[in-house]
Amino acid sequence: MTSTPSTATTAMAAGEAIVDWYVTAARDLPWRRPGVDAWAVLVSEVMLQQTPVARVEPIWREWMARWPTPADLAAVPPADVIRAWGKLGYPRRALRLREAAVAVVERHGGVVPADVPALEALPGVGTYTARAVACFGYGQPQPVVDTNVRRVMARVLHGRAEAGNARAADLTDVASLTPTDTDRATRFSVAVMELGALVCVARVPRCAVCPVRDRCAWRLAGSPAHDGPPRRVQKFAGTDRQVRGRLLDVLRAAPEPVDSAALEPAWDDAVQRSRCLDSLLTDGLVEQTADGLFTLPA
Numbered sequence: 513m514t515s516t517p518s519t520a521t522t523a524m525a526a527g528e529a530i531v532d533w534y535v536t537a538a539r540d541l542p543w544r545r546p547g548v549d550a551w552a553v554l555v556s557e558v559m560l561q562q563t564p565v566a567r568v569e570p571i572w573r574e575w576m577a578r579w580p581t582p583a584d585l586a587a588v589p590p591a592d593v594i595r596a597w598g599k600l601g602y603p604r605r606a607l608r609l610r611e612a613a614v615a616v617v618e619r620h621g622g623v624v625p626a627d628v629p630a631l632e633a634l635p636g637v638g639t640y641t642a643r644a645v646a647c648f649g650y651g652q653p654q655p656v657v658d659t660n661v662r663r664v665m666a667r668v669l670h671g672r673a674e675a676g677n678a679r680a681a682d683l684t685d686v687a688s689l690t691p692t693d694t695d696r697a698t699r700f701s702v703a704v705m706e707l708g709a710l711v712c713v714a715r716v717p718r719c720a721v722c723p724v725r726d727r728c729a730w731r732l733a734g735s736p737a738h739d740g741p742p743r744r745v746q747k748f749a750g751t752d753r754q755v756r757g758r759l760l761d762v763l764r765a766a767p768e769p770v771d772s773a774a775l776e777p778a779w780d781d782a783v784q785r786s787r788c789l790d791s792l793l794t795d796g797l798v799e800q801t802a803d804g805l806f807t808l809p810a
Contacts, residue, residue, distance in 0.1 A: 526668055526724040527689035527704075531696050533723035534703030537710065541565065542573065543648075544702065550624040550649030551582055551616075557641045557648075558609045563600055571600055582613040583622045591808035594797060595764045601753070603760060604795055607809075608636025626650040644701075653697035655686040660708025665689075667712060671729035673738040674714070755779045755788040756797075760808075763798060769805035 542548070543556035555575055559568045575596060579585040585593070590607055597606035612634040616624055624645065625631055631642035640658055647654040662675035665685040675682075689704070690697045711718045719725050719735070730736070748754055758778040762770065772789075779785040789806070792798040799809045 522727055523669065523688045524691065526727045527691050527700055528696070529723045529727070530689070530703045530707055531691060531700050534699065534706055538703075538706055539565070539710070542569065548649075550626070550645050551580075552576055553649035554612070554624055554637075554641070554645050555609065557644045558605050558612075558636065559600060561605060561641075562602060567600060571596075571598055579613075581622060582616040582624065585610055585613040586617045589810055590796070591810060594760065594808050599757070601757070603797055605636065607796060611635035612637060624649065626652070628654065647698055647701045651695075651698050653690070653694050654701060655683045655690065656701040656705065657682045657686055658705060658708075660712070661686060661704050663714065664704055664708045664712045667717075667730035668724055668728045671733045671736070673730060673736060752784065752788050752791065755781075755784055756792055759785070759789055759792060760797065763806065763808050766807070769801050769807035771805055775806065 538544070541556075543552055552572075556568065556572055559572055559575075575585075578596065579588070588610075590610060593606045593610045594603055597603050600606075615634050616622060620630070625634075626646060626649075628642045628646050631637055631645055632639060634642075637645075640656065643654040643656045646652045647656050657678075659675070662678065662682055665682065666672040666675040669685055669688070686701075686704070690700050707722070711722050719728070719731055722728065722731075725731055755778070759775055762775055762778050766774070775785065775789065776782075779788075789798065793800060796809055799807055801807060
């Protein structure tokens with residue numbers, strides 16, 4: 513979007529309004545409270561990837577009580593980490609988080625770095641997570657772009673119902689709304705995420721309570737419908753993801769390595785079960801012992 517002085521002023525006013533709204537509308541999430549360090553923020557951001565807040569919060573609390581520092585997590589075997597991950601899904605994230613903890617200990621003396629490139633160099637940490645940790649963990653005014661933020665930008669700035677594919681200009685869009693004051697710029701990054709999560713939602717946006725409803729290009733255009741292909745709804749039942757989860761459930765509960773027969777009740781389809789077991793072995797989430805038994809990684 514090319515900004516003229518008037519559109520730039522409107523965008524900045526929208527950003528200020530979003531920050532003001534957040535003061536009273538923010539959810540009381542434990543990783544947002546004062547005094548929470550960058551390690552706690554990193555753990556929360558990894559857990560929140562493709563996972564609802566309600567499922568993450570109790571597991572995050574357990575992890576932070578058990579492993580309050582990167583060194584604590586780095587010192588335990590992968591099997592403990594996979595068991596503690598529980599039913600959050602996408603368990604490879606648990607292994608990557610432990611690998612990141614090991615890297616923090618080895619490269620940064622056990623302190624999560626504040627520099628975005630250094631954060632991006634950690635295992636499993638991408639651009640979004642690195643910026644989120646720098647912003648929410650260290651108070652840096654970094655533009656942080658997730659799916660919710662991109663949807664807000666699409667509607668407020670471009671008059672579109674949905675954001676479409678991620679693009680380099682997303683950071684520029686966020687910057688155009690970000691307040692100039694450093695503290696408010698930092699607060700804006702979390703405030704606009706909250707707006708997308710609570711108000712500017714995908715299916716039925718709550719425009720009546722939106723703090724920028726009078727500045728939103730999409731609403732001013734009459735809220736036109738999305739003109740692209742329909743959103744794909746990811747199914748879960750019967751997928752390899754479900755089967756992998758069932759197999760991991762058996763191994764989490766097993767005090768000792770198990771044979772293949774012990775895995776059979778997890779899923780009836782032997783071909784799919786075998787394929788998923790092979791993928792778990794490939795991903796390092798399961799190991800096979802010298803005598804052919806299966807177990808979580810040591």
